[in-house]
Amino acid sequence: MILIRIDPYSRSPIYEQVIHRISELIMVGDLKNGDKLPSVRTLARDLGVNPNTVQKAYAELERRRIIYTVSGKGNFVGERDVVSRQVSDRLLESLREAAVAARNNAIPYQTVATLVERVYDETDGEGKDE
Amino acid sequence: MILIRIDPYSRSPIYEQVIHRISELIMVGDLKNGDKLPSVRTLARDLGVNPNTVQKAYAELERRRIIYTVSGKGNFVGERDVVSRQVSDRLLESLREAAVAARNNAIPYQTVATLVERVYDETDGEGKDE
Amino acid sequence: MILIRIDPYSRSPIYEQVIHRISELIMVGDLKNGDKLPSVRTLARDLGVNPNTVQKAYAELERRRIIYTVSGKGNFVGERDVVSRQVSDRLLESLREAAVAARNNAIPYQTVATLVERVYDETDGEGKDE
Amino acid sequence: MILIRIDPYSRSPIYEQVIHRISELIMVGDLKNGDKLPSVRTLARDLGVNPNTVQKAYAELERRRIIYTVSGKGNFVGERDVVSRQVSDRLLESLREAAVAARNNAIPYQTVATLVERVYDETDGEGKDE
DNA sequence: GTGGTCTAGACCACA
DNA sequence: GTGGTCTAGACCACA
Numbered sequence: 143m144i145l146i147r148i149d150p151y152s153r154s155p156i157y158e159q160v161i162h163r164i165s166e167l168i169m170v171g172d173l174k175n176g177d178k179l180p181s182v183r184t185l186a187r188d189l190g191v192n193p194n195t196v197q198k199a200y201a202e203l204e205r206r207r208i209i210y211t212v213s214g215k216g217n218f219v220g221e222r223d224v225v226s227r228q229v230s231d232r233l234l235e236s237l238r239e240a241a242v243a244a245r246n247n248a249i250p251y252q253t254v255a256t257l258v259e260r261v262y263d264e265t266d267g268e269g270k271d272e
Numbered sequence: 273m274i275l276i277r278i279d280p281y282s283r284s285p286i287y288e289q290v291i292h293r294i295s296e297l298i299m300v301g302d303l304k305n306g307d308k309l310p311s312v313r314t315l316a317r318d319l320g321v322n323p324n325t326v327q328k329a330y331a332e333l334e335r336r337r338i339i340y341t342v343s344g345k346g347n348f349v350g351e352r353d354v355v356s357r358q359v360s361d362r363l364l365e366s367l368r369e370a371a372v373a374a375r376n377n378a379i380p381y382q383t384v385a386t387l388v389e390r391v392y393d394e395t396d397g398e399g400k401d402e
Numbered sequence: 403m404i405l406i407r408i409d410p411y412s413r414s415p416i417y418e419q420v421i422h423r424i425s426e427l428i429m430v431g432d433l434k435n436g437d438k439l440p441s442v443r444t445l446a447r448d449l450g451v452n453p454n455t456v457q458k459a460y461a462e463l464e465r466r467r468i469i470y471t472v473s474g475k476g477n478f479v480g481e482r483d484v485v486s487r488q489v490s491d492r493l494l495e496s497l498r499e500a501a502v503a504a505r506n507n508a509i510p511y512q513t514v515a516t517l518v519e520r521v522y523d524e525t526d527g528e529g530k531d532e
Numbered sequence: 533m534i535l536i537r538i539d540p541y542s543r544s545p546i547y548e549q550v551i552h553r554i555s556e557l558i559m560v561g562d563l564k565n566g567d568k569l570p571s572v573r574t575l576a577r578d579l580g581v582n583p584n585t586v587q588k589a590y591a592e593l594e595r596r597r598i599i600y601t602v603s604g605k606g607n608f609v610g611e612r613d614v615v616s617r618q619v620s621d622r623l624l625e626s627l628r629e630a631a632v633a634a635r636n637n638a639i640p641y642q643t644v645a646t647l648v649e650r651v652y653d654e655t656d657g658e659g660k661d662e
Numbered sequence: 663g664t665g666g667t668c669t670a671g672a673c674c675a676c677a
Numbered sequence: 678g679t680g681g682t683c684t685a686g687a688c689c690a691c692a
Contacts, residue, residue: 155667169377182680192669197681205465212540214677214679229377234387237370241391243292244363247299251392257364258388261371262381280472285691322692415682429637442665452684457666474664474692489637494647497630501651503552504623507559511652517624518648521631522641545676582677 145172148189156191160199165208168225177219179209278319286321290329295338298355309339309347405432408449416451420459425468428485437479439469538579546581550589555598558615569599569607 146167148159167173179185182200186193200217203209208225209217244254276297278289297303309315312330316323330347333339338355339347374384406427408419427433439445442460446453460477463469468485469477504514536557538549557563569575572590576583590607593599598615599607634644 157667166377181678183678192671194670195668198667200680210541211680212677213543213545213681214675216679230379233370233374233377233379234383237367237374237384237387238391240363240367240370241388244367245392247296247359247363249360249363251388253364254367254388254392255385257367258371258381258384261368262375262384264375281470283473285473287691325692328691417682426637441663443663452686453665454685455683458682460665471665472692473666474690476664490639493630493634493637493639494643497627497634497644498647498651500623500627500630501648504627505652507556507619507623509620509623511648513624514627514648514652515645517628518631518641518644521628522635522644524635547676585677588676 146185146189148191156189156195157199157202160185160189160196161202164199164203165225165229168208168219168222169229171222173219175219175221179217179219181216276315276319278321280321286319287325287329287332290315290319290326291332294329294333295355295359298338298349298352299359301352303349305349305351307349309349311346406445406449408451416449416455417459417462420445420449420456421462424459424463425485425489428468428479428482429489431482433479435479435481439477439479441476536575536579538581540581546579547585547589547592550575550579550586551592554589554593555615555619558598558609558612559619561612563609565609565611567609569609571606 146160146163148156148163150156152159164173164179173179179200180188182193182196186196189196200209200211204211204217206224206228207220208228209220211217241254245251276290276293278286278293280286282289294303294309303309309330310318312323312326316326319326330339330341334341334347336354336358338350338358340350341347371384375381406420406423408416408423410416412419424433424439433439439460440448442453442456446456449456460469460471464471464477466484466488468480468488470480471477501514505511536550536553538546538553540546542549554563554569563569569590570578572583572586576586579586590599590601594601594607596614596618598610598618600610601607631644635641
């Protein structure tokens with residue numbers, strides 16, 4: 143029973159939220175290579191969204207080789223390395239953009255550095271000890 | 273003659289690009305309280321975009337009290353403090369989101385810290401000496 | 403007025419037919435860098451299919467950087483080189499598979515070679531001279 | 533003991549893989565007229581697939597008169613000529629389609645001809661000497 | 663006008 | 678049961 147939740151009020155599309163959340167679950171090890179994902183219909187029902195929306199997310203995840211489809215059987219988690227490379231690239235790029243914007247708007251380095259530090263000091267709300 | 277440039281191919285809407293660029297010019301001091309902005313039509317022509325798009329940007333900037341309109345005279349730059357507070361809030365918030373995403377995806381603190389450092393070490397190509 | 407036609411009876415999905423046909427038109431030079439493609443709705447009407455189907459084709463073409471989208475304006479043809487590389491790769495790969503299958507099934511080299519020759523001797527039905 | 537192997541991750545349906553592989557074994561002479569094929573259940577077990585899937589493959593092979601069923605006894609290999617004609621037709625047709633696509637996409641004749649030559653120069657890894 | 667997302671629901675092939 | 682394609686039609690942001 144995986145924990146995928148979506149925020150219907152977010153401006154980011156539902157299918158993207160699903161993509162990100164599944165990537166995240168693989169990144170932190172809650173989903174492992176070969177694990178079966180919930181079927182399109184099951185996940186759609188659980189999330190209260192249309193199957194097409196889940197289908198779109200799964201199709202994109204497969205295209206990125208983050209998951210793979212076995213016809214008639216379902217979708218399965220691919221290798222963590224594949225996700226890792228892509229996710230790191232994307233996240234670091236968006237982090238970089240945010241930092242550049244901060245710098246270009248005269249926000250002091252120290253402010254940014256402190257903020258990052260604090261984020262990493264926080265518990266992420268999922269039961270991390272320490 | 274202000275230098276506002278937009279990237280028509282970017283996925284971020286043109287009107288937002290205008291908002292961000294004007295905010296930035298105020299933040300770094302290239303635009304000062306009371307400076308007159310180009311008229312909607314002038315800027316639209318210069319940028320090669322639809323006047324409605326510039327109008328939308330100006331309207332939003334006015335709504336945020338970053339600029340003000342004197343009817344019959346034009347649009348003028350508001351007080352830097354007003355922009356500063358808003359821009360900082362927005363930028364730091366998006367920086368925070370990026371950092372949280374990085375942390376949630378098991379990207380090490382050191383990687384993020386180093387990236388931020390490097391960004392601030394770069395010259396931003398807009399006339400910083402050194 | 404571009405000539406995109408689809409075969410509703412083909413087993414290959416409509417959206418793939420659209421993708422292939424547009425790639426082809428770029429490859430042979432009938433569509434050039436910067437050319438505007440018909441809008442999603444227009445093409446859908448012309449082909450007698452649902453706009454979602456065209457949307458899916460365009461989205462995939464954009465993902466492959468064969469076309470690009472300018473928000474609010476439409477879809478435009480990208481650089482021929484990008485298409486060329488991808489299309490060649492795909493076509494030669496499928497050609498290779500077909501040749502391997504022929505060889506593995508004891509079909510003589512000469513039969514295959516002659517067939518390929520004949521195909522290239524044919525006029526392709528679009529008015530090529532010679 | 534015939535060597536039929538399937539790739540469960542392939543996009544081509546398992547039942548089709550079985551059909552093609554059995555046809556191939558007949559074409560190269562590893563299966564001869566009158567040879568007994570493994571039973572549906574045996575083959576299904578060996579391949580780790582659902583018996584329905586093997587059943588579907590056998591049914592289609594019988595429909596094409598490539599194999600025949602003796603009720604109560606099992607399935608047997610038909611005459612090589614029957615397979616030969618069909619397989620050649622299919623393979624040459626798909627080869628033709630690939631060649632036409634290549635030509636329509638401005639891929640030079642020489643490129644295609646060389647590719648075919650090379651394929652036939654390769655050892656196919658199934659025990660050809662030299 | 664443009665493209666992007668989404669729901670509701672059908673139909674198909676495959677296992 | 679599984680995923681893939683498609684229609685019909687709505688709603689939204691953007692130019």
